[in-house]
Amino acid sequence: MALDRLGSSLYDALKKVFRAPVIDEETVKELARDIQRTLLQADMNVKLVLEISKRIEDRALKEKVPPGVSRREHVIKVVYEELTRFLGEKPVPLKVEPGKRKIIMLVGIQGSGKTTGAAKLARYFQKRGLKTALVCTDTYRPGAYAQLQQLANRIKIPIYGDPKAKKSAVIASDGLRKFDDYEVVIIDTAGRHKEEKSLIQEMKMLEKAIRPDEVILVIDGTIGQQAAIQAQAFHDATPIGSIFVAKLDGSARGGGALSAVAAIGAPIKFIGTGEKINDIEPFVPSRFVGRLLGMGDLESLIEKVREAEVHLPEKKMRAFLSGRFTLTDMYDQFESMKSLGPLRHILKLVPGLSYNIPDGMMEMAEDRLKKWKVMIESMTPEERDNPKIFTSSRVKRVARGSGTNEKEVKELLKQYSMMKKMMKTLRRKRLPFFGKKFPIPQG
Numbered sequence: 124m125a126l127d128r129l130g131s132s133l134y135d136a137l138k139k140v141f142r143a144p145v146i147d148e149e150t151v152k153e154l155a156r157d158i159q160r161t162l163l164q165a166d167m168n169v170k171l172v173l174e175i176s177k178r179i180e181d182r183a184l185k186e187k188v189p190p191g192v193s194r195r196e197h198v199i200k201v202v203y204e205e206l207t208r209f210l211g212e213k214p215v216p217l218k219v220e221p222g223k224r225k226i227i228m229l230v231g232i233q234g235s236g237k238t239t240g241a242a243k244l245a246r247y248f249q250k251r252g253l254k255t256a257l258v259c260t261d262t263y264r265p266g267a268y269a270q271l272q273q274l275a276n277r278i279k280i281p282i283y284g285d286p287k288a289k290k291s292a293v294i295a296s297d298g299l300r301k302f303d304d305y306e307v308v309i310i311d312t313a314g315r316h317k318e319e320k321s322l323i324q325e326m327k328m329l330e331k332a333i334r335p336d337e338v339i340l341v342i343d344g345t346i347g348q349q350a351a352i353q354a355q356a357f358h359d360a361t362p363i364g365s366i367f368v369a370k371l372d373g374s375a376r377g378g379g380a381l382s383a384v385a386a387i388g389a390p391i392k393f394i395g396t397g398e399k400i401n402d403i404e405p406f407v408p409s410r411f412v413g414r415l416l417g418m419g420d421l422e423s424l425i426e427k428v429r430e431a432e433v434h435l436p437e438k439k440m441r442a443f444l445s446g447r448f449t450l451t452d453m454y455d456q457f458e459s460m461k462s463l464g465p466l467r468h469i470l471k472l473v474p475g476l477s478y479n480i481p482d483g484m485m486e487m488a489e490d491r492l493k494k495w496k497v498m499i500e501s502m503t504p505e506e507r508d509n510p511k512i513f514t515s516s517r518v519k520r521v522a523r524g525s526g527t528n529e530k531e532v533k534e535l536l537k538q539y540s541m542m543k544k545m546m547k548t549l550r551r552k553r554l555p556f557f558g559k560k561f562p563i564p565q566g
Contacts (some may be wrong), residue, residue, distance in 0.1 A: 130415040132161040146194045155180040166347040167292040179205050210408035215390040219253055224301035225307050230357055231341035233314025234501055236369030240341045243403040248307045256305045258298030259284035260291035261313040292332040323360045330361045337364040344371040347515055365392040450539055451507045454499050464517040498535055501525040510536055
């Protein structure tokens with residue numbers, strides 16, 4: 124099951140609770156069954172699913188509801204807390220001390236996304252001002268060094284490797300000597316399978332030779348319950364300090380990766396959220412669950428803006444979220460957000476929008492952004508600031524000036540009005556389920 128579908132299924136299950144006239148035992152049991160079915164479809168381990176759903180049901184029915192909280196809100200809170208608890212409750216950051224070297228060794232099966240993951244991690248630490256380097260010790264896969272070198276050159280990070288060498292431990296030791304004064308050195312290793320005993324033995328020797336500060340297991344988020352088996356095999360060979368779930372985007376089945384965490388007890392510290400080198404973020408269980416349940420994730424949105432050095436004044440952002448913006452503002456916001464990733468992914472971080480964005484609107488916004496720019500540039504300043512003054516003659520003039528037709532200009536104005544209306548509606552309402560705790564920002 125894709126993550127988008129997993130999230131929307133959980134969201135639908137909670138909507139039943141929100142809409143139920145009475146929150147009785149049958150409503151709670153139906154919710155537990157819906158959650159069971161959704162998590163099993165996401166390829167999560169049966170035993171773990173039963174444990175989670177049982178805890179949700181028991182807490183929702185037996186716990187005393189706190190003062191000032193409705194039973195409906197309490198049930199939703201229990202679901203949120205139990206899913207977060209399963210994923211580790213508190214985030215476990217990978218700590219790096221400036222001025223002190225941190226050696227990180229990546230392991231995983233072939234094709235898990237390890238080499239791309241190494242470059243993503245390097246970029247992540249580089250953006251935080253840390254002196255970072257890469258070492259490629261994969262002597263088996265043809266082109267492994269060339270692939271990592273290409274990625275490293277793109278982000279201007281130094282790399283060491285020797286495609287002709289045979290012993291990975293020697294390459295790693297040479298690389299560590301070369302990067303002795305670096306704060307983060309990431310070692311990319313050859314892809315292994317739990318049955319490849321010689322490669323597993325080599326991994327043990329490599330770990331013993333370089334004594335990394337942290338061993339990170341890279342797991343492909345699409346492999347399902349096999350992730351738990353692979354994770355245990357790697358952990359038996361080399362104690363795993365943390366997990367990086369790669370390819371955890373719209374096509375991923377996250378259940379297997381989550382089962383892997385429970386299997387070996389190592390926390391997820393990073394997730395890969397897309398194909399681009401900047402598509403990596405620290406894993407924060409509460410934020411991840413919040414996104415799945417449709418709560419959005421404003422903290423992640425703010426971090427993405429900061430990392431991309433996109434300057435969106437708070438006053439303008441609040442105006443945008445409150446429906447008070449001009450055509451120029453709308454274009455400026457969309458243009459700025461392009462550097463953060465696909466517009467759909469960004470707006471899903473905004474509470475209340477996660478599963479309420481019309482597909483056509485977002486696809487149209489991304490596909491037609493260039494045309495919109497030309498249309499907006501063909502308008503007068505007065506028209507851009509106050510689209511209400513548009514008449515048929517003004518529409519004709521803008522169409523001629525932008526090389527488009529009147530229908531396309533009217534479509535732009537219609538989409539602008541729809542977005543203003545949607546934002547104003549969200550501003551007036553509190554988010555579904557979450558009562559006083561999760562209001563939409565007021566302007």
